[in-house]
Amino acid sequence: MESLAKKESYLGSDFDLKSWLLTFDHKRIGLLYLLAITFFFMIGGIGAMLIRLELLTPQPDVLSAELYNRAFTLHGVTMIFFFMIPSIPGVFGNFFIPMMIGARDVAFPRLNLTSFYLYFGGALFGIAALLLGGVDTGWTFYTPYSSTYSNSNVILMAVGIFIAGFSSILTGLNFIVTIHKMRAPGMTWFRLPLFVWAHYATSLIQVLGTPVIAVTLLLVALERLLHFGIFDPKLGGDPLLFQHLFWFYSHPAVYIMVLPGMGVISEVIACFSRKKIFGYSFIAASSFAIALLGFFVWGHHMFLTGQSVYAGVVFSFISFLVAIPSAVKVFNWTATLYKGKIYLRTPMLYALGFIGLFTIGGLTGVMLGTLGLDVHVHDTYFVVAHFHYVMVGGTIMAYMAAIHFWWPKMFGRMYSEFLGRLSALLVFVGFNLTFFPQFILGYLGMPRRYHVYPPEFQVLNVFSSAGASILAVGFILPFFYLLGSLVWGKKAGPNPWGATGLEWQNADSPPITENFEKTPHVTEDPYEYHGEDMPDE
Amino acid sequence: MWSFPLTPDSASTLSGSVDALMLFLLLVTIFFSLLIAFFIVFFAVKYRASNRTVNREGAPDSHVGLEIVWTVIPLIIVMFMFFWGTGVFYKFKTMPNDAVQIHVVGKQWMWKIQHPEGQREINELHIPLNKAVQLTMISEDVIHNFSVPAFRVKQDVLPGRYTQMWFQATKTGRFHIFCDQYCGTLHSHMTGEVVVMAPKDYEAWIGKGPFPSEAGSAAAPTPTSAGEELFTKMGCSSCHIATGEGRAPSLVGLYGKKVVLNNGQSVIADDTYIRESILKPAAKVVAGYEPIMPLFQGQLTEENVLELIEYIKSLKGTADGIAR
Amino acid sequence: MSEFHELSHQYDDLVQQREAAQLGMWVFLVTEILFFGGLFMAYTLYRMEYPDVYAECSKLMDWRLGALNTAVLLTSSLTMVLAVVAAEQGRIKALIRWLFVTIGFGGVFLIVKAYEYHHKFVEHLIPGPNFTHELANRGPAQIFFSLYFAMTGLHAVHMIVGIGILSTIAWMASRGKFSPTYNNPVEISGLYWHFVDLVWIFLFPLLYLIGSR
Secondary structure, rough: OOOOOOOOEOOOOOOHHHHHOOOOOHHHHHHHHHHHHHHHHHHHHHHHHHHHHHHOOOOOOOHHHHHHHHHHHHHHHHHHHHHHHHHHHHHHHHHHHHHHHHOOOOOHHHHHHHHHHHHHHHHHHHHHHOOOOOOOOOOOOOOOOOHHOOOOHHHHHHHHHHHHHHHHHHHHHHHHHHHHHOOOOOOOHHHHHHHHHHHHHHHHHHHHHHHHHHHHHHHHHHHHHHOOOOOOHOOOOHHHHHHHHHHHHHHHHHHHHHHHHHHHHHHHHHHHHHOOOOOOOHHHHHHHHHHHHHOOOOHHHHOOOOOHHHHHHHHHHHHHHHHHHHHHHHHHHHHHHHOOOOOOHHHHHHHHHHHHHHHHHHHHHHHHHOOHHHHHHEEEEEHHHHHHHHHHHHHHHHHHHHHHHHHHHOOOEOOHHHHHHHHHHHHHHHHHHOOOHHHHHHHHHEEEOEEEEEEHHHHHHHHHHHHHHHHHHHHHHHHHHHHHHHHOOOOOOOOOOOOOOOOHHHOOOEEEEEOOOOOOOOOOOOOOOOOOOOOOO | OOOHHHHOOEEEOHHHHHHHHHHHHHHOOOOOOOOHHHHHHHHHHOEEEEOOOOOOOOOOOOOHHHHHHHHHHHHHHHHHHHHHHHHHHHHHHHHOOOOOOOOOOOEOOOOEEOOOOOOEOOOEEEEEEOEEEEEEEEEEOEEEEEEHHOEEEEEEEEOOOOOOEEEOOOOOOOEEEOOOOOOOOHHHHOOEEEEOOHHHHHHHHOOOOOOOOOOOOOOOOHHHHHHHHHHHHHHHHHOOOOOOOOOOOOOOOOOOEEEOOOOEEEOOOOHHHHHHHHHHHHHEEOOOOOOOOOOOOOOEEEEEEEEHHHHHOOOOOOOOOOOO | OOOHHHOOOOOOOHHHHHHHHHHHHHHHHHHHHHHHHHHHHHHHHHHOHHHHHHHHHHHHHOOHHHHHHHHHHHHHHHHHHHHHHHHOOOHHHHHHHHHHHHHHHHHHHHHHHHHHHHHHHHHOOOOOOOOOHHHHOOOOOOOOHHHHHHHHHHHHHHHHHHHHHHHHHHHHOOOOOOOOOOOOOHHHHHHHHHHHHHHHHHHHHHHHHHOOO
């Protein structure tokens, strides 16, 4: 049963740089994103290493104060804007949404490539800011420090984030139109995989929220350049206006970062439990509830700024509400395991780790939303621990799950399962050792962004830095075994996991450029698993 | 002694409330984290693929009742947290009536503290035990944050307007002050100590003069008297005549009263209003008066402004010409 | 058949392609609302805080030039509609003509704007070191003008981009790319142009017409 002429995969047989750099193929664009975000993850990681190295001792022995402030700014800006936000949507959203809905490509392929170059170009501005001496405002750019007092390359960095922000907006726009208009026959809304639902909700946030931070950073740049005075109290301006505008985007931004991860988890849990996901429509609805409510809680970053008590009360109340849909998802994923057939392969290890760590991260978020407690832990390491639990323990674990789940489809090779599990373990242990002590440090009062600290905080800082080195190994190992699999890995075949989902139902891995030999006609619900064994059992 | 502190010193009237709230939240967090972890591990083991004999019949994929239960119960729990937490917050935000009023001016990268009796301190705050202390704070430059972990309290310190916080110490000793809002290069060095003293020791310290660490300093002018001096020196008294006959409104009894402006709006004459009226008088003009007051922005430090405010506060009484 | 050139490979038919293009442009315009929205929010908050100063500053704006520009833009939206209709009816020469008229009106708008900016410069009303107008000691006055320049500046940038887009569309039309079956780019450019016009309709009263005259 051989086809007349075996079509080439999207990877092509000879490497033509121009065809890769000027590609309109969503799969190749996904790989461009993969290369770029890996690069920026390393840059952000270097920032992290510098921070943890310095914090081994209470004295300033590794970095001067100026350099330390630039190091944590580099770490925050790079990780958030140039790694986390583009990561899952840019790599896996681009690669798989068209395939999951049975389409040949996204709605606007040229816009897709433009998005990539906007992201990469914007991020290069960020690198330029770094090479020209760095930025020392923190990723939050609070005024009037950033608009009037800082002597660092704020404008350059602001321009970089501005440009990269348009990548995020246009990607979101592309996904919304793609999901609305490009579904294959029979792919109704309620047959869509939850990964697609999650990206739709994410795209809504990207499209509505990102323009606000773009214009906010524009105002900061104008103030620095032309002394406009919108945030300068001496000219009647209000520095808190910046915080409102900034957090109006930056809180929903954290949902841009985590919702795609949640989409990944749904796919992985179902596949490796060989079971339909529990509560499909509730999980889909939760994504939208999170997106909607997420726009109304920004003031919980500002409880102590002197904003009115009533505003604080309202923001706290809604912050508690936004926790509920996330909890609903966690319960549904856990319930999916009941009476399943559980395979603890690498993607599943990361997915299960996500559920546990995201639960802790989310609940500590609820703590921070509690007004009476926030007074004590605001701007301490408690906050740092919270957001790393949700961002690293959550999103990055989901990213690792995604890359280990879909690597065989993207490249046609299997990686070493042993090394995969080992890395997952190292990441889990390293992560907890790094960040759990920070909850304690925060409650004890250690402030954020401190480069020297009272000696009584040292022991916990040493634990944290030790954990960071283990975590680093856990992140570096996959780089080697995944690349190695391209040469030495077993050939994957079209569906090594026996997964449902249209992206697995094609002739081979890696897929052909058009994705499908023939446009699929969908007749089944998603996740039609019936407890069958994994193909390689 | 095996001491691995998980909480800082509990040294204020509210630190117990915060720790209790934290304990509750912690227990809920631990409970749900362990619950989820337990079920994950339990199901992963019981239903592992290599277990061929376990009963997997009738695996459900939805259950509306369950969804309702695990939506409503967490909702109830978080609402409880919300009410408790908001209650504690209100305690922090309700300024006491009879507190010792201390001024704090933050600037890159130090804390300047002014006691009502005249003492000035840098990066140290001496306070009496068991007495409420209220800080009125402002920044000269960027946003800072005055934080005392042992009291479980902190508050952003903003340029251009005053913010306030209060606490009452229940233990003597020295406790960290941290700047808790990133403010530039030496942010981590903008630290200090609260020194809580027994009442007798505090009295003695007060009596020692403006810079108690220096021997033999003369008695310092209090902020109120310094303000009175400024009021004359800067020419305020020539227009703001107490009886209301001058070109400017009388300031007697002004503090805390409602003021009607020339555009019909009314405001409360609080610290921020008075400060703005000194530095940028044209921003809000009292009804019935001309906008002829000169700008004092650039001519007065934040400490000067606080002193003038203290003086104006002290102008109590029922003279005619109370602000309309 | 020219139809095949017009249909991009990811679409199954022209209808799907057209609907996708339209949805895409509407979503983009929503993002633009949020983009300008941040500035409108800043404007609103400061106006609530300093209503008198805003009124005084607004009196310094030349409302007649603003009104002229409003009329110019409204007319340009009309000519844009005529261009779209011409495209739908396959009247390519008319399409190109109406596009040029629209571009012309856009140009007039920008020239008037440039004149106004120059005037502000001469009157020392540009925020920053140039701002030595007697209103300077009313601190918030600089904020009004900062927002004036930011909002109208951003709007002008959108106008320039719009003129660029319409020029490209006119060029494409001259190469015979459009027909009654395929004219998406004309239609969605029209949507963009109307949006930019609409933003000005909001900017004009908010910046030029506060305060009694």
